[in-house]
Amino acid sequence: MRERLCVELGGMRPDWNRWCMSRGLTPGEGVRQLIAAALDVDADDLQAESEVDWIAINEPRIRIEIRVTHAERKVVEQRAQASGLTSNRWIVALIRAQLMREPQLGVHEMRLLSDSNQQLAVIGRWLGHLVREGNAVRMVANGGGDLRALRDQIDVHLRAVAAVIRTNLDRWSR
Incomplete structure (x- = not known):
């Protein structure tokens, strides 16, 4: 209407x-x-919620054309390169971020999240070893705090970050 x-x-x-x-x-x-x-x-959000069929991993893509000025194209290329993306992928990420209100991670962010997850996994294994060996009891007695609670928090973080990475990879896979 x-x-x-x-x-x-x-x-x-x-x-x-x-x-x-x-x-x-x-x-x-x-x-x-x-x-x-x-x-x-935001009228776009109202329409997006009801009309957008969120993408499946192997869903075919439809080509659209947009026209930008030379200056706009240069800025898009610079920002895309800084994110580790092509210009087209950067524009798609921009659209998806607007529609879904979720982060669209570039190569750099994905690498940082992956490194963080690997480091936390090592810490989690180390804490698990301490708990199994009984060293945690001595650490708690010496004011080390509740190592199990710390390990649980790390596990929650690992699962959350892994979910973000998995979602991002699914979104970008062709």
């Missing part, structure tokens, strides 16, 4: 057009964004 709103801008129209143009918006898009902000409702 289309709804139309007519607003008399008078002498403000040239200023409004310049404001919208400086942001890469049409005057209508600018008005819609202002109204959405005023109502504290």
Whole structure:
């Protein structure tokens, strides 16, 4: 359903057009964004929740074309390279991050999460060894704290980070 709103801008129209143009918006898009902000409702989120069929791992992709200025393309390429992605993948990540409100991890972030998980796994194994050998009792008696609680917290972190990595890999797999 289309709804139309007519607003008399008078002498403000040239200023409004310049404001919208400086942001890469049409005057209508600018008005819609202002109204959405005023109502504290993001219309894109409402449509995305009901209309988007989230991707499956082997689902075929559909090609779309967008046009950007040379300056915009250069910035996209720089940001994509900094994230360890191609320009196309960076744009897809941007779209998915907007639609899903979830992080879209680049190569660098994935490497950091993987390294973190490996280090925590080593710590978890070390703590498990201490508990099995009885050294934990001596450590607790010496003010070492509750090692089991610490190990449980590390296990929760390991599972959470592994889930983020798995979700990200599934999302990007072709």
